[in-house]
Amino acid sequence: MTNTSRLPPQTDPPLSPRLTLPTMYDLPSEDPEEPGLPDEYHGYQPSLLRQTFKPANFTPEEIFIGADLNIYYELRHPNWYKRPDWFAVLGVPRLYDGDKLRLSYVLWQEQASPFVVVELLSPSTEDEDLGRTVSERGKPPTKWQVYEQILRVPYYIVFSGYTNEMQAFRLVAGAYERTELTDGRLLIPQLELSLGLWQGSYENIERTWLRWFTASAELILTPGEEAQQQAAVAQQEVVAVQQEVAAAQAEVAAAQAEVAAAQAEAAAAQQRAERLAAKLRELNIDPDQLE
Template sequence: MYQTDPPRSPKDVLPTMYDLPSEDPQEPGLPDQFHLLQPRLLDETFRPPNYPSDEIFVASDLNLYYDPRHPLWHKRPDWFAVLGVSRLYEQRDLRLSYVVWQEGVYPFIVVELLSPGTEKEDLGQTLRDIKQPPGKWEVYEQILRVPYYAVFDRYKYELRVFKLDGGRYAEITLSESRFWIPELELGLGVWHGRYQDVEQPWLRWYDWTGCWVLTSTEQERQRAEQEKQRAEQEKQRAERLIAQLRSLGVEPDVD
Protein backbone atom coordinates (compact mmCIF):
# COMPACT_ATOMS: atom_id res chain seq x y z
CA MET A 1 0.00 0.00 0.00
CA TYR A 2 1.39 3.40 -0.98
CA GLN A 3 1.21 6.33 1.39
CA THR A 4 -0.78 9.31 0.20
CA ASP A 5 -0.30 12.98 0.87
CA PRO A 6 -2.11 13.81 3.04
CA PRO A 7 -2.32 10.34 4.66
CA ARG A 8 -5.73 8.69 4.50
CA SER A 9 -7.56 7.28 7.50
CA PRO A 10 -7.23 3.54 8.25
CA LYS A 11 -11.01 3.37 7.90
CA ASP A 12 -10.59 4.33 4.26
CA VAL A 13 -7.67 2.11 3.28
CA LEU A 14 -7.72 -0.85 5.71
CA PRO A 15 -10.48 -3.38 6.47
CA THR A 16 -12.86 -2.63 9.34
CA MET A 17 -14.72 -5.08 11.55
CA TYR A 18 -17.51 -5.11 8.96
CA ASP A 19 -15.07 -6.46 6.35
CA LEU A 20 -13.34 -9.15 8.45
CA PRO A 21 -14.69 -12.58 9.51
CA SER A 22 -16.17 -12.58 13.00
CA GLU A 23 -16.06 -16.33 13.55
CA ASP A 24 -14.26 -19.43 12.34
CA PRO A 25 -16.38 -22.60 12.56
CA GLN A 26 -13.27 -24.70 11.82
CA GLU A 27 -11.40 -23.37 14.86
CA PRO A 28 -10.86 -26.05 17.55
CA GLY A 29 -11.61 -25.61 21.22
CA LEU A 30 -15.13 -24.21 21.18
CA PRO A 31 -16.08 -22.85 24.61
CA ASP A 32 -17.22 -25.33 27.28
CA GLN A 33 -19.29 -24.35 30.32
CA PHE A 34 -16.28 -23.12 32.30
CA HIS A 35 -15.09 -21.01 29.35
CA LEU A 36 -18.56 -19.47 29.19
CA LEU A 37 -19.08 -18.80 32.90
CA GLN A 38 -15.61 -17.67 33.98
CA PRO A 39 -15.37 -14.77 31.48
CA ARG A 40 -18.89 -13.73 32.48
CA LEU A 41 -17.80 -13.42 36.12
CA LEU A 42 -14.81 -11.34 35.05
CA ASP A 43 -17.16 -9.11 33.05
CA GLU A 44 -19.55 -8.64 35.96
CA THR A 45 -16.87 -7.69 38.47
CA PHE A 46 -14.60 -5.57 36.26
CA ARG A 47 -15.47 -2.05 37.37
CA PRO A 48 -12.35 0.15 37.57
CA PRO A 49 -13.38 3.16 39.69
CA ASN A 50 -11.11 5.51 37.74
CA TYR A 51 -12.77 4.85 34.36
CA PRO A 52 -16.37 5.69 33.37
CA SER A 53 -18.37 2.63 32.38
CA ASP A 54 -18.82 4.02 28.87
CA GLU A 55 -15.03 4.09 28.38
CA ILE A 56 -14.47 0.39 29.07
CA PHE A 57 -14.74 -2.44 26.56
CA VAL A 58 -14.51 -6.07 27.66
CA ALA A 59 -14.90 -9.14 25.50
CA SER A 60 -14.45 -12.89 25.55
CA ASP A 61 -13.83 -15.26 22.65
CA LEU A 62 -13.95 -12.34 20.21
CA ASN A 63 -11.67 -12.08 17.20
CA LEU A 64 -8.80 -9.69 17.96
CA TYR A 65 -7.20 -8.49 14.70
CA TYR A 66 -3.70 -7.21 15.38
CA ASP A 67 -1.62 -6.83 12.19
CA PRO A 68 -2.62 -4.51 9.31
CA ARG A 69 0.04 -6.15 7.11
CA HIS A 70 -1.77 -9.48 7.56
CA PRO A 71 -5.36 -8.33 8.11
CA LEU A 72 -6.81 -11.83 8.45
CA TRP A 73 -4.48 -12.83 11.29
CA HIS A 74 -6.26 -12.80 14.63
CA LYS A 75 -6.41 -14.29 18.10
CA ARG A 76 -9.46 -15.07 20.23
CA PRO A 77 -8.55 -14.29 23.87
CA ASP A 78 -10.67 -15.96 26.50
CA TRP A 79 -11.12 -12.49 28.03
CA PHE A 80 -9.62 -9.05 27.49
CA ALA A 81 -10.26 -5.46 28.49
CA VAL A 82 -9.58 -2.19 26.66
CA LEU A 83 -9.62 1.14 28.46
CA GLY A 84 -10.53 4.49 26.96
CA VAL A 85 -12.79 3.23 24.18
CA SER A 86 -16.55 3.18 23.87
CA ARG A 87 -18.42 -0.03 24.58
CA LEU A 88 -19.95 0.40 21.12
CA TYR A 89 -18.04 0.67 17.86
CA GLU A 90 -18.21 4.29 16.72
CA GLN A 91 -20.81 4.84 19.47
CA ARG A 92 -23.46 2.85 17.62
CA ASP A 93 -22.80 -0.85 16.93
CA LEU A 94 -21.97 -3.87 19.04
CA ARG A 95 -18.58 -5.12 17.93
CA LEU A 96 -18.28 -8.08 15.58
CA SER A 97 -14.56 -8.18 16.39
CA TYR A 98 -11.85 -5.87 17.72
CA VAL A 99 -9.62 -4.43 15.00
CA VAL A 100 -6.68 -2.62 16.57
CA TRP A 101 -5.73 -0.53 13.54
CA GLN A 102 -9.26 0.88 13.44
CA GLU A 103 -9.69 1.33 17.18
CA GLY A 104 -6.31 2.90 17.87
CA VAL A 105 -6.24 1.50 21.43
CA TYR A 106 -4.71 -1.86 22.39
CA PRO A 107 -5.94 -4.20 25.15
CA PHE A 108 -4.73 -3.35 28.65
CA ILE A 109 -5.05 -6.87 30.04
CA VAL A 110 -5.63 -10.30 28.53
CA VAL A 111 -6.72 -13.40 30.45
CA GLU A 112 -6.34 -16.90 29.04
CA LEU A 113 -7.90 -19.97 30.67
CA LEU A 114 -5.44 -22.81 30.37
CA SER A 115 -6.52 -26.12 28.89
CA PRO A 116 -4.37 -29.07 27.77
CA GLY A 117 -4.80 -28.21 24.09
CA THR A 118 -3.68 -24.58 24.39
CA GLU A 119 -1.40 -24.48 27.46
CA LYS A 120 1.93 -24.46 25.64
CA GLU A 121 0.88 -21.69 23.25
CA ASP A 122 -0.67 -19.66 26.09
CA LEU A 123 2.62 -19.81 28.02
CA GLY A 124 4.87 -19.14 25.02
CA GLN A 125 6.36 -22.64 25.06
CA THR A 126 5.87 -23.46 21.39
CA LEU A 127 8.24 -22.78 18.51
CA ARG A 128 6.78 -20.70 15.74
CA ASP A 129 6.52 -22.00 12.21
CA ILE A 130 7.55 -18.98 10.14
CA LYS A 131 4.91 -19.94 7.60
CA GLN A 132 2.21 -19.60 10.26
CA PRO A 133 0.93 -16.60 12.27
CA PRO A 134 2.67 -15.93 15.60
CA GLY A 135 1.37 -17.54 18.79
CA LYS A 136 -0.62 -15.79 21.49
CA TRP A 137 2.37 -15.04 23.70
CA GLU A 138 4.28 -13.36 20.89
CA VAL A 139 1.22 -11.36 19.81
CA TYR A 140 0.42 -10.13 23.31
CA GLU A 141 4.04 -9.46 24.33
CA GLN A 142 5.75 -8.22 21.18
CA ILE A 143 3.07 -6.99 18.77
CA LEU A 144 0.29 -5.60 20.94
CA ARG A 145 2.53 -5.07 23.98
CA VAL A 146 -0.34 -5.75 26.36
CA PRO A 147 0.78 -4.45 29.79
CA TYR A 148 -0.69 -7.34 31.78
CA TYR A 149 -1.22 -10.97 30.79
CA ALA A 150 -2.87 -13.43 33.18
CA VAL A 151 -3.36 -17.17 32.81
CA PHE A 152 -5.65 -19.28 35.00
CA ASP A 153 -5.32 -23.05 35.21
CA ARG A 154 -8.84 -24.40 35.54
CA TYR A 155 -7.62 -27.76 36.85
CA LYS A 156 -5.10 -26.58 39.44
CA TYR A 157 -6.98 -23.30 40.06
CA GLU A 158 -3.65 -21.55 39.78
CA LEU A 159 -3.30 -17.90 38.72
CA ARG A 160 -0.15 -16.63 37.04
CA VAL A 161 0.34 -12.98 36.09
CA PHE A 162 2.92 -11.53 33.72
CA LYS A 163 3.76 -7.85 33.44
CA LEU A 164 5.47 -6.22 30.49
CA ASP A 165 8.92 -5.18 31.63
CA GLY A 166 11.54 -3.90 29.21
CA GLY A 167 9.70 -5.34 26.23
CA ARG A 168 9.35 -8.83 27.74
CA TYR A 169 6.90 -10.45 30.10
CA ALA A 170 8.16 -10.96 33.63
CA GLU A 171 6.17 -13.24 35.93
CA ILE A 172 4.95 -11.64 39.14
CA THR A 173 5.28 -13.51 42.43
CA LEU A 174 1.77 -13.62 43.86
CA SER A 175 0.67 -13.48 47.47
CA GLU A 176 -2.42 -15.55 48.29
CA SER A 177 -3.26 -15.90 44.57
CA ARG A 178 -3.98 -12.17 44.29
CA PHE A 179 -2.46 -9.38 42.26
CA TRP A 180 -3.16 -5.65 42.59
CA ILE A 181 -3.11 -3.53 39.40
CA PRO A 182 -2.65 0.12 40.43
CA GLU A 183 -3.58 1.55 37.02
CA LEU A 184 -7.02 -0.05 37.38
CA GLU A 185 -7.44 0.46 41.12
CA LEU A 186 -8.54 -3.17 41.05
CA GLY A 187 -6.97 -6.50 41.86
CA LEU A 188 -7.34 -9.93 40.26
CA GLY A 189 -7.51 -13.02 42.44
CA VAL A 190 -8.81 -16.53 43.00
CA TRP A 191 -12.06 -16.64 44.97
CA HIS A 192 -13.61 -19.84 46.29
CA GLY A 193 -17.37 -19.46 46.19
CA ARG A 194 -20.64 -20.17 44.42
CA TYR A 195 -21.29 -18.60 41.04
CA GLN A 196 -24.20 -19.61 38.81
CA ASP A 197 -24.93 -22.40 41.34
CA VAL A 198 -21.45 -23.88 40.92
CA GLU A 199 -19.16 -24.04 43.96
CA GLN A 200 -15.47 -23.93 43.07
CA PRO A 201 -12.51 -21.53 42.81
CA TRP A 202 -13.15 -18.72 40.34
CA LEU A 203 -11.14 -15.80 39.00
CA ARG A 204 -12.65 -12.44 39.86
CA TRP A 205 -11.81 -8.80 40.68
CA TYR A 206 -11.45 -7.21 44.11
CA ASP A 207 -11.36 -3.57 45.27
CA TRP A 208 -8.87 -1.47 47.27
CA THR A 209 -10.32 -2.72 50.56
CA GLY A 210 -9.56 -6.30 49.58
CA CYS A 211 -13.26 -7.13 49.17
CA TRP A 212 -14.51 -8.93 46.08
CA VAL A 213 -16.42 -6.73 43.66
CA LEU A 214 -20.06 -7.84 43.78
CA THR A 215 -22.02 -9.02 40.78
CA SER A 216 -25.42 -7.41 40.16
CA THR A 217 -27.10 -10.53 41.63
CA GLU A 218 -24.96 -10.32 44.75
CA GLN A 219 -25.73 -6.61 45.07
CA GLU A 220 -29.47 -7.31 44.92
CA ARG A 221 -29.11 -10.08 47.49
CA GLN A 222 -27.09 -7.77 49.74
CA ARG A 223 -29.68 -4.97 49.44
CA ALA A 224 -32.49 -7.41 50.24
CA GLU A 225 -30.62 -8.69 53.30
CA GLN A 226 -29.92 -5.14 54.48
CA GLU A 227 -33.58 -4.21 54.03
CA LYS A 228 -34.61 -7.30 55.98
CA GLN A 229 -32.22 -6.34 58.79
CA ARG A 230 -33.55 -2.77 58.84
CA ALA A 231 -37.14 -4.04 59.03
CA GLU A 232 -36.22 -6.38 61.88
CA GLN A 233 -34.45 -3.57 63.76
CA GLU A 234 -37.46 -1.29 63.30
CA LYS A 235 -39.75 -4.04 64.58
CA GLN A 236 -37.58 -4.56 67.67
CA ARG A 237 -37.46 -0.81 68.32
CA ALA A 238 -41.25 -0.60 68.10
CA GLU A 239 -41.65 -3.56 70.47
CA ARG A 240 -39.31 -1.94 73.01
CA LEU A 241 -41.27 1.32 72.82
CA ILE A 242 -44.57 -0.49 73.35
CA ALA A 243 -43.11 -2.31 76.34
CA GLN A 244 -41.90 0.97 77.86
CA LEU A 245 -45.30 2.62 77.42
CA ARG A 246 -47.10 -0.32 79.02
CA SER A 247 -44.67 -0.22 81.95
CA LEU A 248 -45.84 3.38 82.47
CA GLY A 249 -49.47 2.31 82.41
CA VAL A 250 -50.12 3.55 78.91
CA GLU A 251 -51.76 1.26 76.44
CA PRO A 252 -50.40 2.22 73.02
CA ASP A 253 -52.60 2.28 69.96
CA VAL A 254 -50.81 -0.34 67.90
CA ASP A 255 -53.25 0.00 65.03
Protein backbone atom coordinates in the same frame (compact mmCIF):
# COMPACT_ATOMS: atom_id res chain seq x y z
CA MET B 1 -20.55 -82.71 41.59
CA THR B 2 -21.60 -79.53 39.79
CA ASN B 3 -22.72 -79.77 36.22
CA THR B 4 -20.69 -76.95 34.62
CA SER B 5 -22.39 -77.46 31.27
CA ARG B 6 -25.46 -75.67 32.57
CA LEU B 7 -23.60 -72.56 33.82
CA PRO B 8 -23.99 -69.43 31.64
CA PRO B 9 -20.85 -68.27 29.83
CA GLN B 10 -18.89 -65.60 31.74
CA THR B 11 -18.58 -62.17 30.10
CA ASP B 12 -16.57 -59.10 31.02
CA PRO B 13 -18.54 -56.25 32.66
CA PRO B 14 -19.50 -53.48 30.25
CA LEU B 15 -17.15 -50.52 30.14
CA SER B 16 -18.38 -47.15 31.37
CA PRO B 17 -19.30 -44.75 28.54
CA ARG B 18 -16.96 -42.24 30.22
CA LEU B 19 -14.05 -44.60 29.46
CA THR B 20 -15.01 -45.43 25.89
CA LEU B 21 -16.50 -42.26 24.41
CA PRO B 22 -14.28 -39.37 23.28
CA THR B 23 -14.16 -36.24 25.41
CA MET B 24 -15.02 -32.71 24.32
CA TYR B 25 -11.36 -32.20 23.43
CA ASP B 26 -11.27 -35.22 21.13
CA LEU B 27 -14.20 -34.12 18.95
CA PRO B 28 -13.61 -31.61 16.15
CA SER B 29 -15.69 -28.47 15.96
CA GLU B 30 -17.39 -27.01 12.90
CA ASP B 31 -14.15 -25.24 12.06
CA PRO B 32 -11.50 -27.89 11.22
CA GLU B 33 -8.78 -25.61 12.54
CA GLU B 34 -10.44 -25.35 15.94
CA PRO B 35 -9.26 -28.09 18.34
CA GLY B 36 -12.56 -28.21 20.22
CA LEU B 37 -15.58 -26.33 21.41
CA PRO B 38 -15.45 -24.24 24.62
CA ASP B 39 -16.75 -25.95 27.73
CA GLU B 40 -19.22 -24.51 30.26
CA TYR B 41 -16.46 -23.15 32.47
CA HIS B 42 -15.26 -20.97 29.59
CA GLY B 43 -18.70 -19.35 29.63
CA TYR B 44 -19.10 -18.75 33.36
CA GLN B 45 -15.58 -17.61 34.27
CA PRO B 46 -15.34 -14.73 31.75
CA SER B 47 -18.79 -13.58 32.86
CA LEU B 48 -17.63 -13.33 36.47
CA LEU B 49 -14.55 -11.38 35.38
CA ARG B 50 -16.72 -9.00 33.36
CA GLN B 51 -19.14 -8.38 36.23
CA THR B 52 -16.40 -7.64 38.77
CA PHE B 53 -14.04 -5.54 36.60
CA LYS B 54 -14.69 -2.04 37.94
CA PRO B 55 -11.57 0.16 37.86
CA ALA B 56 -11.98 3.11 40.20
CA ASN B 57 -10.52 5.60 37.72
CA PHE B 58 -12.60 4.66 34.64
CA THR B 59 -16.32 4.83 34.05
CA PRO B 60 -18.11 1.81 32.52
CA GLU B 61 -18.55 3.79 29.29
CA GLU B 62 -14.76 4.13 28.97
CA ILE B 63 -14.08 0.40 29.07
CA PHE B 64 -14.55 -2.31 26.48
CA ILE B 65 -14.58 -5.90 27.70
CA GLY B 66 -14.41 -8.80 25.29
CA ALA B 67 -14.74 -12.53 25.86
CA ASP B 68 -13.99 -15.11 23.17
CA LEU B 69 -13.95 -12.26 20.66
CA ASN B 70 -11.57 -12.02 17.69
CA ILE B 71 -8.86 -9.37 17.89
CA TYR B 72 -7.55 -8.44 14.43
CA TYR B 73 -4.11 -6.96 14.95
CA GLU B 74 -2.24 -6.76 11.61
CA LEU B 75 -3.35 -4.45 8.80
CA ARG B 76 -1.06 -6.19 6.30
CA HIS B 77 -2.71 -9.49 7.20
CA PRO B 78 -6.31 -8.48 7.96
CA ASN B 79 -7.44 -12.09 8.40
CA TRP B 80 -4.99 -12.82 11.21
CA TYR B 81 -6.57 -12.77 14.65
CA LYS B 82 -6.30 -14.02 18.20
CA ARG B 83 -9.28 -14.81 20.42
CA PRO B 84 -8.56 -14.25 24.13
CA ASP B 85 -10.87 -15.84 26.65
CA TRP B 86 -11.20 -12.43 28.31
CA PHE B 87 -9.69 -9.00 27.77
CA ALA B 88 -10.29 -5.38 28.73
CA VAL B 89 -9.41 -2.21 26.84
CA LEU B 90 -9.27 1.12 28.64
CA GLY B 91 -10.11 4.52 27.21
CA VAL B 92 -12.29 3.32 24.35
CA PRO B 93 -16.08 3.58 24.21
CA ARG B 94 -17.99 0.54 25.39
CA LEU B 95 -20.08 0.72 22.18
CA TYR B 96 -18.52 1.18 18.76
CA ASP B 97 -19.40 4.62 17.33
CA GLY B 98 -21.44 5.12 20.46
CA ASP B 99 -24.32 2.82 19.57
CA LYS B 100 -23.08 -0.47 18.04
CA LEU B 101 -22.09 -3.76 19.61
CA ARG B 102 -18.75 -4.97 18.29
CA LEU B 103 -18.59 -8.10 16.15
CA SER B 104 -14.82 -8.14 16.61
CA TYR B 105 -12.05 -5.88 17.84
CA VAL B 106 -10.01 -4.36 14.99
CA LEU B 107 -6.82 -2.81 16.29
CA TRP B 108 -6.14 -0.46 13.36
CA GLN B 109 -9.61 1.03 13.79
CA GLU B 110 -9.68 1.20 17.57
CA GLN B 111 -6.07 2.45 18.00
CA ALA B 112 -5.90 0.98 21.52
CA SER B 113 -4.57 -2.38 22.68
CA PRO B 114 -5.99 -4.41 25.57
CA PHE B 115 -4.59 -3.45 28.95
CA VAL B 116 -5.14 -6.88 30.45
CA VAL B 117 -5.72 -10.32 28.91
CA VAL B 118 -6.80 -13.51 30.67
CA GLU B 119 -6.45 -16.94 29.11
CA LEU B 120 -8.11 -20.00 30.67
CA LEU B 121 -5.97 -23.08 30.18
CA SER B 122 -7.34 -26.11 28.40
CA PRO B 123 -5.42 -29.23 27.31
CA SER B 124 -5.42 -28.12 23.68
CA THR B 125 -4.19 -24.55 24.26
CA GLU B 126 -1.86 -24.83 27.26
CA ASP B 127 1.41 -24.78 25.32
CA GLU B 128 0.42 -21.76 23.26
CA ASP B 129 -1.05 -19.90 26.25
CA LEU B 130 2.25 -20.29 28.13
CA GLY B 131 4.47 -19.36 25.19
CA ARG B 132 5.86 -22.85 24.53
CA THR B 133 4.94 -23.00 20.85
CA VAL B 134 7.15 -21.69 18.05
CA SER B 135 5.88 -19.60 15.17
CA GLU B 136 6.21 -21.20 11.74
CA ARG B 137 7.52 -19.26 8.77
CA GLY B 138 4.72 -17.81 6.67
CA LYS B 139 2.09 -18.45 9.35
CA PRO B 140 0.62 -16.10 11.95
CA PRO B 141 2.69 -15.42 15.07
CA THR B 142 1.86 -17.30 18.25
CA LYS B 143 -0.55 -15.99 20.84
CA TRP B 144 2.33 -15.15 23.19
CA GLN B 145 4.12 -13.20 20.46
CA VAL B 146 1.00 -11.22 19.58
CA TYR B 147 0.25 -10.26 23.18
CA GLU B 148 3.87 -9.46 24.02
CA GLN B 149 5.34 -7.95 20.82
CA ILE B 150 2.42 -6.65 18.74
CA LEU B 151 -0.39 -5.72 21.13
CA ARG B 152 2.07 -5.13 23.97
CA VAL B 153 -0.53 -6.02 26.58
CA PRO B 154 0.79 -4.75 29.95
CA TYR B 155 -0.71 -7.58 32.01
CA TYR B 156 -1.22 -11.16 30.85
CA ILE B 157 -2.77 -13.73 33.19
CA VAL B 158 -3.09 -17.46 32.64
CA PHE B 159 -5.40 -19.47 34.89
CA SER B 160 -6.02 -23.20 35.06
CA GLY B 161 -9.50 -24.16 36.16
CA TYR B 162 -8.21 -27.70 36.70
CA THR B 163 -5.35 -27.01 39.11
CA ASN B 164 -6.55 -23.55 40.27
CA GLU B 165 -3.09 -22.20 39.44
CA MET B 166 -2.83 -18.55 38.46
CA GLN B 167 0.23 -17.27 36.58
CA ALA B 168 0.69 -13.56 35.97
CA PHE B 169 3.05 -11.86 33.54
CA ARG B 170 3.89 -8.16 33.32
CA LEU B 171 5.40 -6.45 30.29
CA VAL B 172 8.83 -5.13 31.29
CA ALA B 173 11.13 -3.56 28.67
CA GLY B 174 9.14 -5.19 25.88
CA ALA B 175 9.14 -8.73 27.30
CA TYR B 176 6.94 -10.64 29.70
CA GLU B 177 8.27 -11.32 33.18
CA ARG B 178 6.63 -13.68 35.66
CA THR B 179 5.13 -11.55 38.41
CA GLU B 180 4.95 -12.68 42.01
CA LEU B 181 1.54 -12.51 43.60
CA THR B 182 0.83 -10.53 46.77
CA ASP B 183 -1.25 -12.59 49.21
CA GLY B 184 -2.34 -14.68 46.25
CA ARG B 185 -3.42 -11.68 44.20
CA LEU B 186 -2.00 -9.69 41.30
CA LEU B 187 -1.97 -6.00 42.21
CA ILE B 188 -2.51 -3.59 39.30
CA PRO B 189 -1.92 -0.05 40.63
CA GLN B 190 -3.04 1.65 37.40
CA LEU B 191 -6.52 0.19 37.88
CA GLU B 192 -6.62 0.32 41.69
CA LEU B 193 -7.63 -3.33 41.43
CA SER B 194 -6.24 -6.76 42.14
CA LEU B 195 -6.97 -10.13 40.57
CA GLY B 196 -7.02 -13.31 42.59
CA LEU B 197 -8.69 -16.58 43.50
CA TRP B 198 -11.98 -16.84 45.37
CA GLN B 199 -13.68 -19.92 46.75
CA GLY B 200 -17.42 -19.45 46.56
CA SER B 201 -20.65 -19.89 44.66
CA TYR B 202 -21.27 -18.15 41.36
CA GLU B 203 -24.38 -19.02 39.33
CA ASN B 204 -25.04 -21.67 42.01
CA ILE B 205 -21.73 -23.38 41.20
CA GLU B 206 -19.38 -23.84 44.14
CA ARG B 207 -15.71 -23.90 43.14
CA THR B 208 -12.55 -21.80 42.95
CA TRP B 209 -13.05 -18.80 40.68
CA LEU B 210 -10.82 -16.07 39.30
CA ARG B 211 -12.29 -12.67 40.10
CA TRP B 212 -11.47 -9.02 40.63
CA PHE B 213 -10.92 -7.41 44.04
CA THR B 214 -10.12 -3.89 45.14
CA ALA B 215 -6.47 -3.09 45.75
CA SER B 216 -7.10 -3.68 49.46
CA ALA B 217 -8.49 -7.19 48.79
CA GLU B 218 -12.19 -6.34 49.21
CA LEU B 219 -14.56 -8.31 47.00
CA ILE B 220 -16.07 -6.43 44.08
CA LEU B 221 -19.64 -7.65 44.05
CA THR B 222 -21.57 -8.92 41.06
CA PRO B 223 -25.04 -7.44 40.43
CA GLY B 224 -26.55 -10.57 41.97
CA GLU B 225 -24.39 -10.25 45.08
CA GLU B 226 -25.23 -6.56 45.36
CA ALA B 227 -28.94 -7.40 45.19
CA GLN B 228 -28.51 -10.03 47.91
CA GLN B 229 -26.58 -7.57 50.06
CA GLN B 230 -29.23 -4.88 49.59
CA ALA B 231 -31.95 -7.41 50.44
CA ALA B 232 -30.07 -8.40 53.60
CA VAL B 233 -29.67 -4.74 54.60
CA ALA B 234 -33.37 -4.11 53.93
CA GLN B 235 -34.26 -7.16 56.02
CA GLN B 236 -32.08 -5.87 58.85
CA GLU B 237 -33.84 -2.51 58.63
CA VAL B 238 -37.23 -4.26 58.77
CA VAL B 239 -36.14 -6.22 61.84
CA ALA B 240 -34.85 -3.00 63.47
CA VAL B 241 -38.18 -1.25 62.81
CA GLN B 242 -40.07 -4.24 64.16
CA GLN B 243 -37.93 -4.15 67.28
CA GLU B 244 -38.60 -0.40 67.68
CA VAL B 245 -42.34 -0.98 67.25
CA ALA B 246 -42.25 -3.78 69.81
CA ALA B 247 -40.34 -1.55 72.23
CA ALA B 248 -42.84 1.29 71.73
CA GLN B 249 -45.72 -1.11 72.25
CA ALA B 250 -44.07 -2.33 75.46
CA GLU B 251 -43.72 1.29 76.65
CA VAL B 252 -47.38 1.96 75.86
CA ALA B 253 -48.40 -1.21 77.72
CA ALA B 254 -46.24 -0.17 80.70
CA ALA B 255 -47.80 3.31 80.70
CA GLN B 256 -51.27 1.81 80.47
CA ALA B 257 -50.40 -0.49 83.38
CA GLU B 258 -49.24 2.52 85.42
CA VAL B 259 -52.47 4.39 84.61
CA ALA B 260 -54.53 1.34 85.54
CA ALA B 261 -52.58 0.99 88.81
CA ALA B 262 -53.07 4.68 89.58
CA GLN B 263 -56.77 4.42 88.80
CA ALA B 264 -57.08 1.35 91.04
CA GLU B 265 -55.23 3.16 93.84
CA ALA B 266 -57.49 6.20 93.45
CA ALA B 267 -60.59 4.01 93.53
CA ALA B 268 -59.31 2.25 96.67
CA ALA B 269 -58.62 5.63 98.32
CA GLN B 270 -62.12 6.80 97.39
CA GLN B 271 -63.61 3.66 98.95
CA ARG B 272 -61.61 4.20 102.17
CA ALA B 273 -62.80 7.80 102.32
CA GLU B 274 -66.40 6.76 101.85
CA ARG B 275 -66.14 4.10 104.59
CA LEU B 276 -64.56 6.63 106.96
CA ALA B 277 -67.30 9.15 106.21
CA ALA B 278 -69.94 6.51 106.94
CA LYS B 279 -68.34 5.73 110.33
CA LEU B 280 -68.34 9.40 111.24
CA ARG B 281 -72.00 9.73 110.39
CA GLU B 282 -72.74 6.73 112.64
CA LEU B 283 -71.12 8.77 115.42
CA ASN B 284 -73.33 11.75 114.50
CA ILE B 285 -70.36 13.59 113.09
CA ASP B 286 -70.79 15.37 109.79
CA PRO B 287 -67.65 14.65 107.80
CA ASP B 288 -68.27 17.72 105.66
CA GLN B 289 -67.88 19.90 108.77
CA LEU B 290 -64.48 18.54 109.58
CA GLU B 291 -61.48 20.56 108.64
